[in-house]
Amino acid sequence: MADTKREIERKYEATTDARVPDLTRVRGVSRVVDTGTADLDAVYYDTPGLRLAAHSVTLRRRTGGDAGWHLKLPVAPGVRDEVHAPLDDHVPPALAALVRALTRGEDLVPAVRLRSSRDVRHLLDDGGGLLAELSTDTVHAERLTGDGGTARWTEIEVELADGGDPALLDAVDKRLRKAGVRPAAAPSKLARALEETGTPPPAARPAEHDTAGGHVLAYLREQADALLTHDIGLRRDHPDSVHRMRVATRRLRSAFRSHRKVLDREATDPVAAELKWLAAELGVDRDREVLDERLREALDAVPRTLRLGPVHARLDRWSAARRAGSRDRLLEILDGDRYLSLLDALDALLAGPPLRPAAAKSPRKALAKAVAKDQARVAARIRHALALDPGHDRDTALHEARKAAKRARYAAELAVPALGGPARRLVKDMKALQKLLGDHQDGVVAREALREIAVQANGAGESSFTWGLLHAREEARAADRERELPGLWAEARGLDG
Incomplete structure (x- = not known):
């Protein structure tokens, strides 16, 4: 051992x-x-x-x-x-x-x-x-x-x-x-x-910040290194390594999508598709962890007099059934040919990057344009979501706005070395927006889980009262987030803000 x-x-x-x-x-x-x-x-x-x-x-x-x-x-x-x-x-x-x-x-x-x-x-x-x-x-x-x-x-x-x-x-x-x-x-x-x-190992390439392409490639190499670092952490069963590895995959995908003027998408799209697959596989465990923590905190906040039936035991059984074999399955994926081929493809892309003419341009102008485009996408999705009536369609639209905010945040992170303070402020604003919309989406998922648990409890002859109470609290929490959104968005600044 x-x-x-x-x-x-x-x-x-x-x-x-x-x-x-x-x-x-x-x-x-x-x-x-x-x-x-x-x-x-x-x-x-x-x-x-x-x-x-x-x-x-x-x-x-x-x-x-x-x-x-x-x-x-x-x-x-x-x-x-x-x-x-x-x-x-x-x-x-x-x-x-x-x-x-x-x-x-x-x-x-x-x-x-x-x-x-x-x-x-x-x-x-x-x-x-x-x-x-x-x-x-x-x-x-x-x-x-x-x-x-x-x-x-x-x-x-x-x-x-x-x-x-x-x-x-x-x-x-x-x-x-x-x-x-x-x-x-x-x-x-x-x-x-x-x-x-004799011959030393290949040296890491120094960061290049004199062109837009140099900035993008430096960021991509940083995230590729993070992917490998957190792969080892995951295999060692380190806390939060799954989440951090998933974030690295998302940042890579986001950079490919935000900077299609810099990198040829015919080369990056196949790699991005595989990164999306990997993020989804990593997300299974992470999403379970987040949901389980949310439900347990919510249940603990309920007064004892309103916890009717064996609610903690019911939640334990429901969570255990969802976790069974999850780590073994994830390790099989990391040892599989598809994942290792993805790493090879990412290495090859970074070793011979498919640069487009815009890669040679000044980083300030090119990166600012990409960030502004991503921020405009966020604005359009928020307007669309707020124009909908509360319910499933609005929940879906707000989730899409959250994903757009995450992409804009990553684009701004990449641009910080070139744009400085304005990009850092945008990162902060997009992170706050992402947090609010993330809490809203976690509530959507929690309500679906609570309904499922209530059905299981009812089928076993247990009271479903507590699960209904938690469902109502999640609805109220989601409504609070939706009321807060217009004010938070109004405070968000662009690169010129």
Whole structure:
């Protein structure tokens, strides 16, 4: 069974003229204890094209100290989650599954071997508790593919103890820099080894903000990276990862649709269609979570004297029936050929973007035009919805207005680097509008669910009174949102507002 540890560390160059200073002068550090030297031997695995390294992910099999398989996933600069599995001759299936969206079915093969002699010192507090570990590593790197180059270097690493205060690393960093110790240029040993022993992994393209096409592509690449990041989070069962992954798919689709003057839709439409499919699959679980939370909060708000019958048990049974097997089904989708083909198609599109002539234009004018068009769509849909009588048709029209507001919000987000404050204000306004219309739509869905639960309760001989009460409350809540809409919309500003 794999387990996870959060790793927070800093790396430094160990040059001949740099010396580790007395770290007991760092606030909180009482003693520095030399614990000896350990010999470590690690083989790093990757695809032949170094797909893992390209995303700053490492997978290694280590013997010596801390033996086992370690999968390191980036969280933030200097922060990684290290997922462990027991030592074995083959890549653990559980670890391979976590990075399937990166490997796309390619074999994981030995890429680099790192042998290190590690001199370890513990930074202790007054009570002898471990604050951090400082190690000086003399590293020998050997490339196991291609021409098999080698490299040698020495580096210093300071790793925070579990549960430690990151401010300690800042204080140690200040002390080291004052002594002439400089931060390492490479983010990891593997990155340095790949750089010095042969062809490094493909580098991420820098953001391009001098043209409309550059802005759009930078945004698309950001969302494509987010899709992969939250894919791993979903496989690790992290809270909210399903929602965040779904948002990335929506932002990608929205950008394709808003910027058809920049990207040829003949190339983007097929990818957008597959993203729509993926968002729908991801939405099944997310929508269930949102609805379940809404119904439980509403039920808890009902006075006990008005909760007639086994209402909590009825809601539990109804929710359990809807959730059965949902996670397994979603993981099957993420492991399926259709999803992996979508990721390949998205990579290909971004590697060779189908740019149209407008892509070369000034970003301010081109992006402002696209945002204004999306905002005009919102205005038209709101006018149409408010002109309808309350009921099913208005509910449907308001839902369409919500989707338009979401698209306008994403278009404005993309345009922020070019348009600045006006785009940020529009993002804020569209987010508020989206929230109001989202609450209204959640109420529509809740009323349908409450009617279904009431029918089930009645069929089982239970009272349906409480479910009818909740239905009436949802109707009143929806009416409140509809009354608030004209005022909220009147306050919304365009790019010139």
